[in-house]
Amino acid sequence: MTLAVIGAGPAGLAAAIAAADRGIRVRLVDSAAQPGGQFYRQPPEALGARRPEALHHQWRTWRRLRDALARHVEAGRIAHLTEHHVWFAERQLGPSSGFTVHALLGPEQEEAATVRADAVLLATGGYEKVLPFPGWTLPGVVTAGGAQAMLKGGLVLPGRTAVVAGTGPLLMPVAVSLADAGADVAALVESAGPKDFARHAATLAAHPAKLAEGAGYAAELLRHHVELLPHHTVVEAHGKDRLDAVTVAALDPEGRVRAGTERRIPCDTLAVGHGMLPHTDLAEALGCRIVGPGVAVDAEQRTDVPGVWAAGETTGIGGAALSLAEGHIAGRSAAARLRGREPDPRWWAAAAKSRTRARQFAATVDAVYAPPAHWAELLRDDTLVCRCEEVPASAVREAVDELGATDARSVKLLTRAGMGWCQGRMCAAAVAGLTGCEERSARRPFARPVPLGVLARAGEDEPDPGRPR
Ligand SMILES: Cc1cc2nc3c(=O)[nH]c(=O)nc-3n(C[C@H](O)[C@H](O)[C@H](O)COP(=O)(O)OP(=O)(O)OC[C@H]3O[C@@H](n4cnc5c(N)ncnc54)[C@H](O)[C@@H]3O)c2cc1C
Known part of the structure; x- marks a missing residue:
């Protein structure tokens, strides 16, 4: 078998x-x-x-x-x-x-x-879930997991001075890894704030090992003099040919940028993630x-x-x-x-117990970490939403406000957002946010782009490399 x-x-x-x-x-x-x-x-x-x-x-x-x-x-x-x-x-x-x-x-x-x-x-x-903001396509802006992958898989730092931003439990280990590997991590910008954690204090307290892990990361960040900016967001990435600074700002309780709190932080890398x-x-x-x-x-x-x-x-x-x-x-x-x-479920009783606890914790994490509710308001008309097809926010807004699109599929047909190489894997969340519709699975027939020649030959007897001889 x-x-x-x-x-x-x-x-x-x-x-x-x-x-x-x-x-x-x-x-x-x-x-x-x-x-x-x-x-x-x-x-x-x-x-x-x-x-x-x-x-x-x-x-x-x-x-x-x-x-x-x-x-x-x-x-x-x-x-x-x-x-x-x-x-x-x-x-x-x-x-x-x-x-x-x-x-x-x-x-x-x-x-x-x-x-x-x-x-x-x-x-x-x-x-990784990617949400756009002005300047997000500049060289030097990478995803948080991407920065981690460069480090773990290629043993390279994405840059010398980094800001780690967005939301989610991946940001802390990424910031610690970058700092441990010698990068100057100027700030960790997290859109969740202390109140979001306080609301789930009882569930979090039921997972002392996870709390200890988080506290360990926080201690490491303090040791590396990384500035922690909870309830903040990146407003814009700046640079001519590549990133040279980011503007960050505090969020109000509704998840809007608090006017007058904007600050510019020089950096050559922005590692940004909004969950997975x-x-x-x-x-x-x-x-x-x-x-x-x-x-x-x-x-x-x-x-x-x-x-x-x-x-x-x-x-x-x-x-x-x-x-x-x-x-x-x-x-x-x-x-x-x-x-x-x-x-017999008793065979895996210990794993089932770990699964139950880990799922409970994951549900809490999901409730705590969320992108700012009004992130889409930060997008300027010329901010690219779909970078494969170079579709700006103005085109998506026009499709919604003037042409009556109410779902991601209509926006795709009207603007080409999501029609490119990645087939919407990167822009689907952004298009859904701008359209005000629910993010749904995209039902892509193929998991990867496939050369036509391979498609034409599919079904012919291709080699089966793992077949036992
Ligand atoms: C870029 C990135 C970096 C991350 N770094 C960290 C980290 O440093 N610390 C942390 O706690 N968590 C990290 N995470 C979260 C991490 O995904 C989980 O904690 C954990 O690795 C999940 O395990 P998994 O086996 O479910 O999936 P994964 O570890 O994601 O393994 C899935 C595997 O499936 C393979 N695969 C996927 N699609 C195909 C396909 N179509 N054909 C063939 N192979 C395929 C991938 O190559 C991969 O090896 C990261 C996530 C991402 C996306």
Whole structure:
């Protein structure tokens, strides 16, 4: 029996190992060259990192996952298919049951391969939510996770003087990592404020380890003399050819900029993030139900499509610990069911307990951290909203105010916002905010841009690199 696990981050690794431990043959498919996903992103060996653990938390857990993966690969139970960018997954039609996973290979992504399996486990994680503001397309403005990825994966700093801004629990570790690696972090600008935390004090207090983690980051930031600016936002990024400063301002209780509080901070890097969204494209292609922003799963991490499991941030954003717990449960459930056995929830009681606690905490985090309610008012008419198709805010406003668009799809048809290379992954939240409509999953047929030649050949017998010989 073969299980295709798509994604080798914490969720995918935990799932692949749990299934392989129980004798299931696993094909672990990931677009990255190294396992680890976002949280455990590793630099290429050629960079010769002397102390890669210095950039990581929970290194012991990573070593356990890495060593277990290596043992299963060595034993032939897991085929780890790196640099496989999955663009589509489908249930096989006709007499053969199971699934076909279509991938583009290597950095060029021009060649294709297919992976066949009896079941699929989606562990594709999430991506960062990006909201525009004047100057956000200047070189030197990066996403918070992007800055972290440059550091962990490339061992490079995005610049010398950084401002970290936006909202969400990722900002503190990013600011600490940048400062630890030698950047001068001028400020951490967070739109959530003390009152937002106070409202959830009881739930937060029920998670002392998380509070201690947050306090640890705060202490590190103070040690590095990073100015903390809660209940503030970035109003504008400045620079001619690249970033040289940002203007930040305090927010009033309604989430509007408080007039007269604007301040200019010189910097060559702005690492900005407004939270994360689950990757759901492959799940949608397979016909799985989506609830809210993520893939809907039951207590065993099964989707409503038989033979398809989902774990980690593809089901909802919640951090690495939640991804590990969900991955473990999904891998064990898949292993049992592929052998035709009814799994016993007692097998994963400890992971289920961690999952419940982590989901509770994630819900609170979600309620605390939010972009300023009136962020869209900061956009000038010439601020780009969709950078792929270079659509400015004025065009979106015209589509809404004068042409009567009330949803993102109409705005797309009228302005081309969301029609470019990223297919709206970057601008969907901004278009929804400007249009005043709900942010919905986009139902993209393919998870990646696909060369026409690959599409034309799809269905012909492509090589299956993980197939046991
Ligand atoms: C850019 C970025 C940086 C982050 N940095 C941190 C951090 O430093 N600290 C922290 O606490 N949290 C960080 N996070 C949050 C982090 O996502 C989670 O804490 C955790 O990594 C989630 O684990 P996961 O296994 O669910 O997903 P991920 O770790 O995101 O793993 C998903 C895996 O799926 C693969 N994948 C996705 N789509 C496809 C596809 N179509 N084909 C093939 N492979 C695919 C990806 O390459 C990735 O390896 C970051 C998130 C992002 C987006």
